[in-house]
Structures are given as C-alpha cells and as structure tokens.
Amino acid sequence: MDERVDDDITFRRLEILLAFMETGNLARAAERLGTSAVTVHRALHALETGTRCALFRNEGRNLHPTEAAQALAEVAREVLRTMAEGIRATREVAGYSADRIRIGSLYSLTSRTVPAVVTGMKIRKPELQTELVLGSNADLLQKLRDGGIDAALMAVPDAASDVESEPLFVDDIFFAAPVGSRYADLAEVDLAACANERFVSLSEGFVTYGGFLESFRVAGFSPDVVMKTDDIFSLMNLVGGGVGFTLLPGRVRGVMPQQVQLIALQPKYLMRQTIALNFLRSRERDPNLLALLAVCRMARAGLS
Incomplete structure (x- = not known):
C-alpha cells in the first residue's frame, strides 16, 4: 500500500x-x-x-x-x-472556460433570439466556437444538469433551485388558426366555445405544451388532440393545412406560414412564458458564461 x-x-x-x-x-x-x-x-x-x-x-x-x-x-x-x-x-x-460554448435553445427561438445571441458572442469573444443544441424545455434542462450543454435559451424552469435564470422577454400565448377560419374576424377567442374543435399540439416537455394544457383547464374541457409533434414549425404547418387548431407563442409570428393566423385569447385564458438564459448556479463564475450573460443583457431590449 x-x-x-x-x-x-x-x-x-x-x-x-x-x-x-x-x-x-x-x-x-x-x-x-x-x-x-x-x-x-x-x-x-x-x-x-x-x-x-x-x-x-x-x-x-x-x-x-x-x-x-x-x-x-x-x-x-x-x-x-x-x-x-x-x-x-x-x-x-x-465546459468551464473552454474554447467552445454549447448553447441549448427551443426551436421557436431560432428565428430572432438565437441569431442575436450568437452574433453578440462572435463580437465579444471571436475565438470562441459556438455549438447549438435544440430541444424541448425538459430536454434542455436535463442536458444542462448532465453537462451536455453550458447554457439554455428556454422558459424559466419551475422549482429548479440549481439553475440561475436571466430573463430576456415575456411572451403571450395566442390561438392559432388557418387564415379564413370561423375565428378570423374575432378580436379575442373564447376557448370555452371551442370544445368541439380538433387540435394539434407539441409533445409533453415543451413549455408551450404546458401552457396549452393550462389554458384548456381554465376553459373547463380536455381538447381533442388529433396529432402531436416535436417541432413547432411542423406544428404551424399542421395548423395551416387544416389538421387542427392550436395555441402558439407570439414569438413565432415572424416565421409563421402565410396561411396561419394568430388571434388573441380572452384574458382569462391568457398564459405567459418568461424566456431566459439559464445555466447552473455552480458555474456562475465561468468566464464564457459571464460573457454570454453580458451579451444576453445587451440583446434584451431588442428581443422584448
């Protein structure tokens, strides 16, 4: 010995x-x-x-x-x-102070938020390689805890004391319907009047799916979900193709198919998502994460 x-x-x-x-x-x-x-x-x-x-x-x-x-x-x-x-x-x-940073993101953030953050990181730390990993809120939270990613652009997770969150913007949930539907001319949709409609949704684990269920709980019925998908862009195409209605966050408005329309929900059904930069508290002094945090704070005004 x-x-x-x-x-x-x-x-x-x-x-x-x-x-x-x-x-x-x-x-x-x-x-x-x-x-x-x-x-x-x-x-x-x-x-x-x-x-x-x-x-x-x-x-x-x-x-x-x-x-x-x-x-x-x-x-x-x-x-x-x-x-x-x-x-x-x-x-x-x-991943602490390495020459690369792995950023997780929701699919719905790839049109505005991700480009703004990645561009900001390239300016702030041009020598740093950035990798993007897409997934649901649940997937990204697990990858964050397992060390598969360094930070995640996603909704603030519930009851996650080990995670530090820096809010970027708050997003409202809307009723999504094909252009020209019976709801097209309404200023607000009463979700309780949609009990006989068919719906499509994201799979469990996506933050929008959680808001989807909560809105229908307030409406007092379980929706007839005819199809689920793991991709919010496929979900919008299903709505545009007339497969069913759904609920979508306002941040997708700029990338929606032309045949899809977002309509406000009545206030009692309104659900909001706080989108944030999330990382483990144990890594709050990581120089790469501090740089990413600074970039997100600078980008916040443009994303709100």
Missing part, C-alpha cells in the same frame, strides 16, 4: 516553499504571495513536520535550505504543474 501523504503537506505550502526557494528570503516570499513572513515561516515549519526531516538550517536570523529542501522543491514543481494541468483538463471536460 502506498504511503499516505501527511496532512501538513498541502498545495499551498508547496507553493510557499517554491516562493521561498526562489527568493531566498521570508519577507520577499511573503511579498510575492501577498501574505506575511510569519505565515511563510509557519508553512515551512509545517512541511518539516509533514516530511519528518529537517528542510532548513538556521544561520543567525536566516533560514538556509538543505539538500532535502532542494529535493522536495523539485517534486513540488512537478506536482503543482501536473495538478494545474489536471484542473485545466477537468474544466475543459466540464
């Missing part, structure tokens, strides 16, 4: 040892490290305790390193270099 390293031998004390060996003086070593000469002296004494041998000899008021101290210093340089490289590699695997 390998011999256990004594608790008195720490990375910080090895750093102090190297500073002392390079400066040859307690005061100069303390100045380099931003600490006191007393702290340096105590650290050197602790290393002697941990190695169980004399590392220095006293000559008057000065400390002089022994051959044992020289040997420990050589090992310390290698240990600290290896550990620094290991930490760098670990951070890269975790």
Whole structure:
C-alpha cells in the first residue's frame, strides 16, 4: 500500500516553499504571495513536520535550505504543474472556460433570439466556437444538469433551485388558426366555445405544451388532440393545412406560414412564458458564461 501523504503537506505550502526557494528570503516570499513572513515561516515549519526531516538550517536570523529542501522543491514543481494541468483538463471536460460554448435553445427561438445571441458572442469573444443544441424545455434542462450543454435559451424552469435564470422577454400565448377560419374576424377567442374543435399540439416537455394544457383547464374541457409533434414549425404547418387548431407563442409570428393566423385569447385564458438564459448556479463564475450573460443583457431590449 502506498504511503499516505501527511496532512501538513498541502498545495499551498508547496507553493510557499517554491516562493521561498526562489527568493531566498521570508519577507520577499511573503511579498510575492501577498501574505506575511510569519505565515511563510509557519508553512515551512509545517512541511518539516509533514516530511519528518529537517528542510532548513538556521544561520543567525536566516533560514538556509538543505539538500532535502532542494529535493522536495523539485517534486513540488512537478506536482503543482501536473495538478494545474489536471484542473485545466477537468474544466475543459466540464465546459468551464473552454474554447467552445454549447448553447441549448427551443426551436421557436431560432428565428430572432438565437441569431442575436450568437452574433453578440462572435463580437465579444471571436475565438470562441459556438455549438447549438435544440430541444424541448425538459430536454434542455436535463442536458444542462448532465453537462451536455453550458447554457439554455428556454422558459424559466419551475422549482429548479440549481439553475440561475436571466430573463430576456415575456411572451403571450395566442390561438392559432388557418387564415379564413370561423375565428378570423374575432378580436379575442373564447376557448370555452371551442370544445368541439380538433387540435394539434407539441409533445409533453415543451413549455408551450404546458401552457396549452393550462389554458384548456381554465376553459373547463380536455381538447381533442388529433396529432402531436416535436417541432413547432411542423406544428404551424399542421395548423395551416387544416389538421387542427392550436395555441402558439407570439414569438413565432415572424416565421409563421402565410396561411396561419394568430388571434388573441380572452384574458382569462391568457398564459405567459418568461424566456431566459439559464445555466447552473455552480458555474456562475465561468468566464464564457459571464460573457454570454453580458451579451444576453445587451440583446434584451431588442428581443422584448
């Protein structure tokens, strides 16, 4: 079994040892490290305790390193270099301050929000490679927690104390119908009057699906959903093709097929989504995420 390293031998004390060996003086070593000469002296004494041998000899008021101290210093340089490289590699695997950033996004945000954010990142950190991962709110939240993405442009998740969210804009949900439908001339749709209609929807896990269900709960009936899809653009095409009605967020207005119309819901059915930049609190000091956060704050006014 390998011999256990004594608790008195720490990375910080090895750093102090190297500073002392390079400066040859307690005061100069303390100045380099931003600490006191007393702290340096105590650290050197602790290393002697941990190695169980004399590392220095006293000559008057000065400390002089022994051959044992020289040997420990050589090992310390290698240990600290290896550990620094290991930490760098670990951070890269975790995506922390790597040369790329993986941004998750809802499909519905790819028309305005994603281009604004990606363009802003290219200007702010041109050396950083950006990867885009699309999915539902549930998919993106899981990828965020699993380390598959670094941040997610999606709705603020419920009861996620491990996630930090920076709101970008608030979006209303509308009734979506084919152009020329019986609802085309209405200023507002009473969802309760649509109990006999056919509907299409996104699959479970998408934030719009949650608002879809909540609106019909308020209306007092379960909709007749004839088809589900995992793609909001396919969903709009299904509406345009007359397969069924649905509820859509206002942010898709600019990319809707010409044959689809958005109509306001009566206020009692209105559901809102807060779209935000989301990332794990444990990574809130990651330089790449801080840059992304700054970009999103600058883009917020244009996205609202």
